Amino acid sequence: MNFRMKAGGLLVLGVVLASLAAPVFISGDPHAVMLERRLLPPGLAWPLGTDHLGRCVLTRVLLGGGVSLFAGVGTALMALVPGMALGFLAGLVGPRVSRIIMWAVDVMLAFPALIPALILAGCLGPSLTSAMMGLGAVGWAWWTRFVRGQVLAAREKEYVRAARTMGISRWRIVFYYILPQVLPPVVVYAAFQAGGMIVALSGLSYLGLGIQPPRPEWGAMLKEAGLYSARAPWMLLAPGLAITLAVLGFNLLGEGLRDFLQVRPTTRGR
């Protein structure tokens, strides 16, 4: 365990625990509008101040963590599972099927990452579901290309060839010889992607295309804070710092895991 892994793991754990524990400690209705205490600066009663509707910023940041974190990690998994399965398929089957899969991948990757989410929000209306589905739609394609590359590289390794010549069954080779080589880089990039998805989802919410008010979410809170940034800068700080800490945690975890599992950064080829 290296330092970055520990630091990243602790950060992620801390943010997850804080947002899990939040609903237990919060008394009263977090969505209640109290205009007489609107835009109050941080103080004893409101540690991080109040927002334009008089709601406690700290409470909302903690509650928002649940949505931001779990939707982000959920989207990353949603992309990873089918993407990895298809990547294995494309790496193992013959060139014809592989070519069709890679064509679909190239078409999906032809859209900049946020665009499918914009399309879905435009067609189905803005919601957390359409944002997650849109991000997942590009995510799987990225994973398929990545995993296929790893599988192709693993297949050419001497001992995999040796195993094949020895007549070991196909499935056994896939699960005992190829999978163990593909998993470490997948774990590393999954950590990075979880962070990326949290930023992307919060960005969509910031545009008003993700989660809809009054549910608290970090990006949506920043959208509201942007309108009051000159009068109430504290509204801006807490949600942004929360995103940064959570994403920093995942990125540190990814970097630490990369060194720990000795995954070479992909500088060459794709």
Add this chain to the structure above:
Amino acid sequence: MRGAAVIRESTYLVLVLLGVSWITFSMIYLAPGDPAELLLSSGLESADPARVMAVREELGLNRPLVVQYFAWLKRLASGDLGCSFRTGDPVAREILSRLPATLCLAGATFLFTVAGSLALGLLGALKQNRSADHVIGILGILSISVPDYWLGILLILLFSLKLGWLPVMGFDGTTSLILPVFTLGLSMAVVQGRVLRASLLEIMGQEYILFARSKGLSGRVIVLRHLLKNALVPVVVMWGTCLGSLLGGAVIIESVFAWPGIGKLAVDAVLGRDLPLLQGVVLVMGFSYVLCNRLADLACRCLDPRWGREGR
């Protein structure tokens, strides 16, 4: 052999672009409800059934989907992207009117990113494990962890509202470019700088660099001709992706800075449920992204003839 490869690659590029256009075309059918009805109903009023029928006939919505797709492609080839639901103006004209702002921002950000990544990459590699390298490393992980739109808002708050040095938002002269370019370019420059550093370090250990050094070549010649040229390949790929996504409009950052570009247009189209406009914007974004990635691929092949041989 080369000719055959060019034909094969171009066919594939056309196939990918066809896929992109098919997704863009069919998205209007993803939306619940009838496109003709969507077209006619403005806001809360629902459309008159007789007119819906007429429009369906006029737009050929009664014909099979594939026939409609090819009719749409044909119109597309003549530059006709349809008309906006909202304003009734041709989509092509709206996109063209937003193009200068996006081109300016994309160009400036691209230059900033390229210069920044070269400087940071070379500095990191030549001063490996010294304090400058560590600082860049820490900056790198911080810059990819801070959401860029939040950084943008903070910069506006500091430099425009508190200090009053720079314009708050909008596209108005060179000074208005500074904040959006920095916001967009920072993380890209740092990440690409780190990739360049890794690639440089990998090549520094190669025997031909040792050979060049033992021949007595000057440090500058080695760095420029032998190191950089070979180390650039993975970074050029990222530059292509970066330029492609910028040309399509930086969706979130353009909204933060109220930048009158294509990215902002896309968000407005989504929020206004203006599907033809969104279709046009998405098409432009997809095409520019694909073409820039393709260009980067070609550039890599010039730098390193081995590039792209494996796979596919």
